[in-house]
Amino acid sequence: MGSGENIFRPGSSSDGEVRAGIVVTGTEVLNATIPDRNGPWLSEQLAELGVELVEILIVADHPGDLASGLEHMKSVGIDLIITTGGLGPTADDLTAEVVASFAGREMELDPEMEARIAAILARFAANSRLELSTDAINDANRKQAMIPVGAVALNPIGTAPGLIVPGQSEADPLVLVLPGPPRELQPMWKAALEEPLLRSVIDQATRLESYRLRMFGTPESELAMSLREIEKEGLPFDGLEITTCLRKGEVEIDVRYREAAAGSAGKLREELARRHARTLYSFDGRTVDEVVSGLLQGRRLALAESCSAGLLAARITDVPGSSDYFAGGVVCYSNEAKRDLLGVEQDLLDRHGAVSAEVAEAMATGALERFDADVAVSITGIAGPGGGSEEKPVGLVHFNVQTGEGKTRAAAPIIPGGRRDVRERSALVAMHLLREMLA
Amino acid sequence: MGSGENIFRPGSSSDGEVRAGIVVTGTEVLNATIPDRNGPWLSEQLAELGVELVEILIVADHPGDLASGLEHMKSVGIDLIITTGGLGPTADDLTAEVVASFAGREMELDPEMEARIAAILARFAANSRLELSTDAINDANRKQAMIPVGAVALNPIGTAPGLIVPGQSEADPLVLVLPGPPRELQPMWKAALEEPLLRSVIDQATRLESYRLRMFGTPESELAMSLREIEKEGLPFDGLEITTCLRKGEVEIDVRYREAAAGSAGKLREELARRHARTLYSFDGRTVDEVVSGLLQGRRLALAESCSAGLLAARITDVPGSSDYFAGGVVCYSNEAKRDLLGVEQDLLDRHGAVSAEVAEAMATGALERFDADVAVSITGIAGPGGGSEEKPVGLVHFNVQTGEGKTRAAAPIIPGGRRDVRERSALVAMHLLREMLA
Numbered sequence A, B: 001m002g003s004g005e006n007i008f009r010p011g012s013s014s015d016g017e018v019r020a021g022i023v024v025t026g027t028e029v030l031n032a033t034i035p036d037r038n039g040p041w042l043s044e045q046l047a048e049l050g051v052e053l054v055e056i057l058i059v060a061d062h063p064g065d066l067a068s069g070l071e072h073m074k075s076v077g078i079d080l081i082i083t084t085g086g087l088g089p090t091a092d093d094l095t096a097e098v099v100a101s102f103a104g105r106e107m108e109l110d111p112e113m114e115a116r117i118a119a120i121l122a123r124f125a126a127n128s129r130l131e132l133s134t135d136a137i138n139d140a141n142r143k144q145a146m147i148p149v150g151a152v153a154l155n156p157i158g159t160a161p162g163l164i165v166p167g168q169s170e171a172d173p174l175v176l177v178l179p180g181p182p183r184e185l186q187p188m189w190k191a192a193l194e195e196p197l198l199r200s201v202i203d204q205a206t207r208l209e210s211y212r213l214r215m216f217g218t219p220e221s222e223l224a225m226s227l228r229e230i231e232k233e234g235l236p237f238d239g240l241e242i243t244t245c246l247r248k249g250e251v252e253i254d255v256r257y258r259e260a261a262a263g264s265a266g267k268l269r270e271e272l273a274r275r276h277a278r279t280l281y282s283f284d285g286r287t288v289d290e291v292v293s294g295l296l297q298g299r300r301l302a303l304a305e306s307c308s309a310g311l312l313a314a315r316i317t318d319v320p321g322s323s324d325y326f327a328g329g330v331v332c333y334s335n336e337a338k339r340d341l342l343g344v345e346q347d348l349l350d351r352h353g354a355v356s357a358e359v360a361e362a363m364a365t366g367a368l369e370r371f372d373a374d375v376a377v378s379i380t381g382i383a384g385p386g387g388g389s390e391e392k393p394v395g396l397v398h399f400n401v402q403t404g405e406g407k408t409r410a411a412a413p414i415i416p417g418g419r420r421d422v423r424e425r426s427a428l429v430a431m432h433l434l435r436e437m438l439a
Helices: A038-049 A063-075 A095-102 A111-128 A134-144 A182-192 A196-202 A220-232 A259-275 A288-296 A311-317 A335-342 A346-352 A357-370 A419-438 B038-049 B063-075 B095-102 B111-128 B134-144 B182-192 B196-202 B220-232 B259-275 B288-296 B311-317 B335-342 B346-352 B357-370 B419-438
Strands: A002-008 A019-025 A052-059 A080-084 A107-109 A146-148 A152-154 A162-165 A174-178 A209-215 A240-247 A250-257 A280-282 A301-305 A326-331 A375-381 A397-403 A408-411 B002-008 B019-025 B052-059 B080-084 B107-109 B146-148 B152-154 B162-165 B174-178 B209-215 B240-247 B250-257 B280-282 B301-305 B326-331 B375-381 B397-403 B408-411
Touching: A019 A038, A019 A063, A038 A052, A038 A080, A038 A182, A052 A063, A052 B063, A063 A080, A063 A095, A063 B052, A063 B063, A095 A107, A095 A146, A095 A162, A095 A174, A111 A134, A134 A146, A146 A162, A152 A182, A162 A182, A174 A182, A174 A196, A209 A259, A220 A240, A220 A250, A220 A259, A240 A259, A250 A259, A280 A288, A288 A311, A288 A419, A301 A311, A301 A357, A311 A326, A311 A419, A311 B311, A326 A335, A326 A357, A326 B335, A335 A346, A335 A357, A335 B326, A346 A357, A357 A375, A357 A397, A357 A408, A375 A419, A397 A419, A408 A419, B019 B038, B019 B063, B038 B052, B038 B080, B038 B182, B052 B063, B063 B080, B063 B095, B080 B196, B095 B107, B095 B146, B095 B162, B095 B174, B111 B134, B134 B146, B146 B162, B152 B182, B162 B182, B174 B182, B174 B196, B209 B259, B220 B240, B220 B250, B220 B259, B240 B259, B250 B259, B280 B288, B288 B311, B288 B419, B301 B311, B301 B357, B311 B326, B311 B419, B326 B335, B326 B357, B335 B346, B335 B357, B346 B357, B357 B375, B357 B397, B357 B408, B375 B419, B397 B419, B408 B419
Parallel strands: A019 A052, A019 A080, A080 A174, A301 A326, A301 A375, B019 B052, B019 B080, B080 B174, B301 B326, B301 B375
Antiparallel strands: A002 A240, A052 B052, A107 A146, A152 A162, A162 A174, A209 A250, A209 A280, A240 A250, A326 B326, A375 A397, A397 A408, B002 B240, B107 B146, B152 B162, B162 B174, B209 B250, B209 B280, B240 B250, B375 B397, B397 B408
16 A cells, blocks of 8 residues: 655664664464564664664574574674564474574573463463363473573563573674564563663664654655755755655655754755645644544534445544544435435436536535534545546546535545545545645 | 464475565565565465465665575575565666676666657656656666566566566576566566466476365364364365464465365365354355345345444445445434434433444334335444443444344444454444345
8 A cells, every 4th residue: 555765864874783683483474364563563663773674584484494594684794683473382483492593502491481481371271261281281381481591581471481592702693582472572572672681782773763744645756856956955864764655645754863963854844844835734743634633623523425435434433532523424325315315406416417516515515414513524436446437437536525604625536546546545535625624 | 463373284295396485675664664565465376376485585775685685595495586676767776686686697778678668658747747857767767678688578567677587597596576566566477477487487386276264253262173173083184284364353264285185175174164154154265245245236235333433334335336235324423413314212312322222223223214225234332442331341332234124133242352443343243244134
């Protein structure tokens, strides 16, 4: 759902650069059975700390593949390797052993950890009222309590401890071993950050500041042109990392910078705001949904949706507390529904067709009245694949926004893409029309 | 949003094994600005062809990182490397050059390709009515038309050609170079499969047969128990790869097998159908949305949604052709909307509350009547985070399905999870109630 481009990067100085790599182990991730949620999450954590993520490697649960991945990361000069997954109690969970061998360290039983895991398992067995074989539990328990000599063990969140494993020399990468389930990995990452062994590597990085801008209605290419012009006019971009990304019909601009470049980063924001005053709507990372939610406080919203068929209602109500301002909507997929539930006149439907400015206006008026609302939005269009004509092609969508005070705003863009794109983009366009109307 | 487990794998024989690796280039993917959609998609394509995917590597748009990734894949004995991204017209799109150098091949201008790209750009410029600098276009054009000597160029879907680049010897991996945008990558992959150079590698793999089952209402752990029992009772699992995955509230079972194991695969399907007759609803990979769409042909459906607020309508209408049977729905978020648009009596709302079996029933009856439908579904529940009580906790959702002939079905589960889970799961439960009612 997006395309992105990294336009400028901070000058790569050897000061303050810590290079990291992530190894995700999991056949189910490699097989595309489940998406990897740990790589992107860790990527964001590392960025906040100013650590440069060099690569993410996804391998199956085969010890050989993990081992060669670790060697590869070492060979490209990575300082910190984070592994996720492969810490379970079963035989194919071999991450700890493979990492120990990579770091040239023996495994030894940590009796304190064994006792801790035994207590967790006993509690688990009691809660689940399962009859678990004591032998099997003890084996699994012992396997998970084996720790590489010289490593720091991190307390289990589930039943598996994490590890921080140093290499044989200063030049070798430090390996942080984390469990696969995100609900275990995320708290354990926070705990690992308290450990001096990990801090000794991470603290060498210079933290980055950042901000995110959002635009709607400016093509990414036009933004790229603005950025080039701003640089040409003399604003120094050294030390700024500017990433632009087209996501679900909006352009996001992420700017990351070191302290020293804070002045340039601030001026860049001002320059972009000046050049794109009409389309740059969020300076603090807030989404259009959050902005509109704020604007709707104290009002009463109603919807009339045809082609988007509930997508706008679902989006509005995705925000907790939306029941304060959202009265409801009609999904009027058929002409009868437009007529019977919203009071659109049959004559209007006959003369102009369901996808027309006239029907869109009548739908919004109907929603305003039937729900006793003070602002209403209507959407009627041709989502495809069928139903298009030369005069009214697939992608043509009519919008109408009305307030109780009689203000009206209409639009009728032709939205590109397939059925799903047209429907989802319709809800987005409606959010922005609503934002402009209420702002 | 799922968890997966790979339970059994086919015996790894050296016959028919082709090993593949994927290199995803893109700083925006590595930075978690956009998710990688190409790795998982290609993973599924390779699995269908019986090609073993060894690893996916995600790197930034730095030529050095891509080059070392390619060398690593070669060093672990990968036969086919697929790269995605880095084919654009800008200076940091360097994949073609890096791959050429990896394969020991010079780049040369392909005049035919240059003309083809020029024609595409001219068409693009005419359509977008942009004023584009001719020099800049020519430069970009020429860059994209540079092809490694001895490589096969694949026609552009956007403006960038793909490449199939052989190494210096038979033992070297073949590199397939594809563009980053999924709408370009997917058709180009299909085109690449027609090329003898790629087929010469892929045809060495033994194709896998496969089927997918879907269940609703059986926990994954119970399914795992069934699988263990079936194996214990003597059905040989050799040569079957069985993956179970909990995805969006349903359990998916993927079974992949070589020809020789077709008998076991068939018996496994029969055994699972026998043991889980009530919950196993799809034997051919069809989703509940597709099954329900089939059942709704010739009928007329109406909806009354409170907490799901349009999500069920959006799901129903996501299927092309749904206008044949979907009349419409009311998103009755407020009590007034339930009363004014669906005719739910105020007295019922006062006595039982909006989240009650009585109001759910009245909502469905109202939808049936107002839309002149012959089947209607209602959903009213507490999505949270606020609004719960001891008697009616967050997650409690009342459903009612009614037909014009007077058949009724009600349910009131407590759905676990956060606001979004409760809302999305509500739409799923409603789909299954509708399926059971119409089957």
